[in-house]
Amino acid sequence: MSILEVRDVDVFYGDFQALFSISFTIEEGQTFAVIGANGAGKSTMLRTIAGLSRPRSGQILFEGEPVDHISAHKRVAMGISMVPEGRRVFPSLSVNENLQVGGYGGRKGDWNLESVYELFALLKPLAKRQAGSLSGGEQQALAIGRALMSNPRLVLLDEVSLGLAPVIIKRIYEAMVELPSRGTTILVVEQDVQHVLTVSDHVACFLEGRISLEGAPAELKSDDITAAYFGM
């Protein structure tokens, strides 16, 4: 059984259709990457899986169960966790409190304060600092750590490298490689294709609300990716 199945999903913002009949399947333990230009509908896809947006038609199944009528906060309890675009850490809370809030639902598993600090050693000395005062890279590490605190089966990462220094991006991607070994499946969305191809098992390219190309990174030619990305 696949961990996530998206079937013919259409999503609208008012009259504007953002996603057109999107279908794909993610297997347990995979790192699935969604790439595409700004505005291709990638973030909308993640928000829909997380429950922040609702599909007008189509279905989303998590571990075989339809989740369309389950609200976002309950999906967290089922094991879907999201790192939203722009990090969105709680600025007035300390680093430690942000992580504690991440564990609000109380799902049991490998991830706790200790193991998150182990994964992102840079956060440990900052535990008492207000999250709003951290650098962008530190905030991103915190946002990922916070999402892991709910011990998700599937973690959704939205544009984790956006606006960060290359050295930080490298460190975050190194951490990402560790997750599947702990039983966490990853769905990552990126505009920056370079890094994501090295860590993912499967890539789907979005173009104007549709999937324009799909496959294992090794099997895809870079010309085809460029064409699918820009719609040429």
Add this chain to the structure above:
Amino acid sequence: MNWVNVAVQGILLGGLYALFAVGLALVFGVMRLVNLAHGDLGILAAFVTLGLITHAHLGLTWAALLTIVVMFCAGYVLQRGLLNFTLGTDDTRPIVVTFGLAIIIQNTLLLAFSADEQGLEGGRITTASIHLGHQLAIGWYPLLVFIVAVAIIAGLQLFLNRTKMGRAFRATSDDREAAELMGMNNRHIYSLAMAVSLAIVAVAGIALAIRTTFDPTSGSFNLIFAFEAVIIGGIGSIWGTLVGGVILGLAQTLGAQAFGSGWAILCGDVVFLVILALRPRGFFARTVTA
């Protein structure tokens, strides 16, 4: 010496205003809701206590405790059943709905209790005072209210800082959607915040009712005082409401002493407007809140 006496009274009165203000500030902090019925809900609590004493023949303490529990539950139901549906659209709806609620409460109380002034009998404590020297006398009751106010504010701050639900309140205040992504049901959290707010304003309403007479229309004044205390203290700051309340209480009592009792409220309003002009973010504004 007389002025010192008046100033002490003003500071203690500030405790009562802070009790009215802190619930208003909490609800605004968590869900950006300005509850225009806040003052009337406090007066409603006073009438509920009065009703429990006269009709159910409870003693003041039990009637007050029961009222606080009732108001806590009413707050949850009010938020979950009505006010949640007004949020997240535009500013107009929550203001119109809570203003409508204020009118409903006032007129229901007028129908049930008439426009007569009422009072809650607090017993000996309301007249007893501590004499310090010849001229300075501190009433036991205003002192008790002030201590209760400080205790409630400290307790609320502790709750926000140290408990899981308190962290959830602050996380929701920072970023509602991100909090939802952490598994928090914001509708439940908003409702709990309103429940806490109304439990505290019930304490405020009962404290006011023991201190002075009240009638169904007393709520609007207390909303205005609470609001002034919140803005003077700084939006988003819990301890700020105490500072705001004390400044307002001082302005009113000192103003009354200087110009006559008819000018007391106006002096408070003027001090509020001056602080709004000179220091629009108040004294303890948190940087994060809008």
Add this chain to the structure above:
Amino acid sequence: MSTDGSLSAGGQAEPDARAAIPGFRVARSTRMHLYVLVVSLIIVVSLVSVPFWAQVGTTRTLITLFGLIALAQMWNLLAGFAGLISVGQQAYIGIGAYGVWLFADEFHLHPFIAVAAAGALAAIIALPIAPLLFRLRGGYFAIGTWVFAEVIRITVSNIQATGGGSGKTIVSAALLPIDTRIYGTYWVGLGVAVGSILIVYLLLRSKVGLALTAIRDNDLAAQSSGVNVFRSKLIVYVVAAFGCSAMGAVVALNLLRIQPAASFSVNWTAFAIFIVVIGGLGSIEGPILGAVLYFVLQQTLSQYGSTYFLLLGLLAVIMATKVPRGLWGLVVARWDLHLFPVRRGLVMSEPSAPPGQAAAVAKEPGPTAKPA
């Protein structure tokens, strides 16, 4: 107002001189609006003639209606168009009431001229108050306006010259011949009501109206794209102060008595909110409809006191949660009827182009990083 076949004329737009994009024209007026104009003129002319054939009681009651229309238009201008929700317009209503007394009895202006003077006085007072209150947002702005109203009320109640808590009689108006007074007040009141509708209409068609639409959609975005948010809100606030004051002055001339508790009563705000929420927030038609409905309700039910107010509160809560665009919103949703041409619509020059094409103009920006 009519909902007849003239609706079909909605597509035949008259060209607007300011249209610049080829292929589109910005259109506001349609042929229907010509009919609306004619019908409105007929209504206004008939209203002008009322004192000549109706009973004095009817004439005086209609003055109340005019007051309600003006009040509702001004409150809606603030809340519905500028997003400024005031629960303190009674400040300016009271200033109007006391202003007309001040100018008529103390400065010996003719009572009807004093109405305009009272309006101007309110506008002058509003100018420095607005920037202070604008420091507060949303619900806090609302309570701030209330504090200001209380400040004025308490001041007036405490001053001997204004009669303290028991108020004053407007002697100069009481001394006018009764026909002059009632007819005159009626026509001035009608003027204030029609004027309040016209000023809102003209404001919405002006640059301010365009700015307000931008502010309502997104305050920050409007600011960053060069819309002067502060100036637009200031104009609206001052106009609303003038209008409410003129309305308060007319009500005072009708009653001949002014009293702080009544003139500065927060009930004025309750009426305004009720009328606009029932009628329809954010339209010119809604407050007129709401005022007429409320007027009927008041004439029949106000004797029931608290029960009547309880009902008003309940209706306001139900309408605001269940029908947020009010009764006029239902009319618009059902028939897409707009009696006042304040909305700007893009109209295709080539009738063959499908309407959906307009959306395609919003192209998405390109990628920020190159793929490998």
